[in-house]
Each structure stands twice: as C-alpha cells, then as structure tokens.
Amino acid sequence: MLDFCDVHKAYPTPQGPLRVLDGLDLRLAPGESLALMGESGSGKSTLLHLAAGLDLADHGEVLLAGESLARLGEPARARLRRESLGLVFQQFHLVPSLTVADNLRLQARLAGREDAEWSAELLARLGLSALARRYPEQLSGGQQQRLAIGRALAPRPALLLADEPTGNLDETTAGEVLELLLDLVRDTGCALLLVTHSAQVAAPLDRCERLSHGRLDHDPRAARP
C-alpha cells in the first residue's frame, strides 16, 4: 500500500542542510495500521507529507498504491491523493460554509465516488445523522473531528494518514473518537498511518514504529503484544 525505500530528505537551513530522513525504509500492507511515534522534530510530519506526495524525497523512492510518487507529475499525484488517500489532522479543516452532510459529500464527489447510501451510513456511524444540516461551527470539537474522519473516509480511500487526530480533544472524547476511527478503518479495509505522541493511542494499532535519527525502530513498548 505504502512503501518507503531508502528515503532521504533534508531541508536547507542557513547552517547547511538539515537531514531529517536518512535512509528510511517503511512498508505498510493493505489494511494494516501503524502508529508512528518520535520526539518533536524527529520528522514525523515530513514523513506524512512525503507519503501524501505533498513533498518529494531527495533520494530513494516512495510508492503509494504501487505508483512512484516522484515519477508522476503533480496532476497525477493530486488525482492519486484524491482517490487513494484520506487525510485527518489535529485541526479539523472543515469547510465552514458547507453543512455537515455537504462536507462529507464534497470529498466523495472530488474523488468521483459519490455514494448516497455510504454517506448516510457514515453519518449514522459518526453519530451525526441528526446534525446533518448544521454547519461545522455549530458542532462540538469531538463532533467536528468525527466529521473530519468521515469526510476522509467518504471516498473509501485505501490509506488514511492521520496526524495527531485526537490531539485537540479531551481524554474521554479522544478515546471515543479514536475507537470510532479504528472501527471505520477496520470495516472499510483501509490502511492507517497515524502519528501520535501517546503510547495509549498507539497501543490498539497493529504496529508501532519510532522515528529516530532519520530512521524507524520497531517500538515493542507501545505495540500490541
């Protein structure tokens, strides 16, 4: 589903190149869930950006759904992103002028995958059916993040990238939102790459890797036995 092969990424700085990813290898199988942990500044967001084709590796190869992101032009990368990827961030990034139902529909429409039955089922599973005509600002933080998750999954992507998806929520709401996210991911067969600072959030996922000095180390402490 997602493969990083000997990936290097550096940022130019006045002091010279800052090497963030340094020969990183990663393989995520279809339907597999992986928690990505690591110190602040270790490169987790950089890795997510490369996985989404929002930025390109300096050396090495990133393959998404078998396609080398660097070899595709930007229009083809954008198409692949729309059709194969769901993105969820700590900030919800909902469209404020669209209702709950239309926020959900928009993403599916952009991917050419409108499916009224699936949208209705998603709204119900998100606990948002009764709120379908509200606007994002009329929702609680937990409801907004549930909608953001539903929107990302509306086109039935093969891979969901989530960057601290429960980082803005209180502990109880965060637990509920994570459970919902994992249930939906499991039921749709979507692979998941989730960045978190929390071992508790990482625990129910299939694997946990720690990013350190530009490479990944398996982290048995946070992974399920």
Ligand SMILES: Nc1ncnc2c1ncn2[C@@H]1O[C@H](COP(=O)(O)OP(=O)(O)OP(=O)(O)O)[C@@H](O)[C@H]1O
């Ligand atoms: N566009 C950029 N130009 C220069 N340096 C950058 C750029 N983007 C990120 N960096 C640096 O690269 C390193 C990795 O950043 P990144 O955001 O990937 O880390 P992170 O692990 O996601 O951090 P956090 O957990 O704090 O979100 C940091 O030292 C950061 O300052």
